[in-house]
Amino acid sequence: MAGHSIPHFQNDAGHSAIEIGVKEFMCVGANPPFDHPHVFLDMGDESEKVCPYCSTLYRYDPALKAGDTVPAGCLYEARAA
Template sequence: MAGHIVPHFHNGPGVPVIEVGAKEFMCIGAPPPNDHPHVFLDMGGESEIICSYCSTLYRFDPALRSGEARPADCVWQYAPADAA
């Protein structure tokens, strides 16, 4: 896979809030293989949203780029299948 346009975030560290630089993104819950069904979230005009599947609170931070998060390890990056 060459990558994805919609950023994907997870709450593997179990933090109470994840700050993100995108208002439209996917929550995967935890890193695979413990991920939940990938949920598309759209904040619209709001600055926060809660994932209806895992209850992670995401907060928009305009200082971050679209694919960035705080904590940074909450960004999910797909690894190519043949990278092993």
Template sequence: MADRLIPHFHNDLGLPSITVGVKEFMCTGAKPPFDHPHIFIDMGSDVEAICSYCSTRFVYDGGLNGSCSPAECESSDVA
């Protein structure tokens, strides 16, 4: 069983990039029912990653207050 919840981010706003405060997360593309397969992204030592499905660019900011900016891009309906 997982010992932590992996945050899920979507890009319903159609932004070119989303700033995230974590390096491991799931990209869902858009909110259901328009989502793509949920892709696990691990940035490792990199500071940015691009989703291979929707081309959203995720930029890491360790000092971010919250999980992502804009905050509306965090999915709250994850099972």
């Protein structure tokens, strides 16, 4: 995956599942300061992956772009200091 960044996703709203457009990503849990360790997840050949920290179920949807989520608003973007 050299040459591009890994998207990070958060689940402040406590959704049971989030659809995303990538199979390799980072889960941060909730937004800081309530986040968990930022863990790299890879779905491999599967279309779903559960975060071992927050139990969010991520589902791959090939129709979505890398930063898109369903429900909307789950892409994590670090704020500049």
